[in-house]
Amino acid sequence: MANDETDAGGPRPAQQLRTYHGFLIGIRYVVLAHIVIGSFLILAFCTSTAWMGALAVALVELAVGLFLARDRETVGWPSEMATLVMTTAAESGQHAAARPDQHAHPAE
Numbered sequence: 355m356a357n358d359e360t361d362a363g364g365p366r367p368a369q370q371l372r373t374y375h376g377f378l379i380g381i382r383y384v385v386l387a388h389i390v391i392g393s394f395l396i397l398a399f400c401t402s403t404a405w406m407g408a409l410a411v412a413l414v415e416l417a418v419g420l421f422l423a424r425d426r427e428t429v430g431w432p433s434e435m436a437t438l439v440m441t442t443a444a445e446s447g448q449h450a451a452a453r454p455d456q457h458a459h460p461a462e
Contacts, residue, residue: 382423386419389415390412390419393411393412394409397411
């Protein structure tokens with residue numbers, strides 16, 4: 355009996371990729387919501403910034419966040435900058451195992 359997760363006995367990577375991509379898109383907007391709401395509440399209640407100032411900051415964050423979080427067909431400068439900032443050293447191939455010279459002790 356065939357399992358719903360497999361196609362002729364093997365995994366369906368296209369479906370898994372779509373699910374993973376959808377999950378990442380959802381995470382983008384959840385993080386953006388936390389940033390906007392959190393900064394609004396902190397500025398409105400914990401600083402001397404007035405409600406209008408907190409609202410202005412939140413709206414700017416929302417506009418920039420929506421611009422950067424949207425899904426694009428082509429890679430532009432916003433995507434390149436976001437990738438540069440969010441890529442870890444391990445993902446970029448610059449982790450300790452790839453560069454053993456960084457951990458060498460100077461000769462005494």
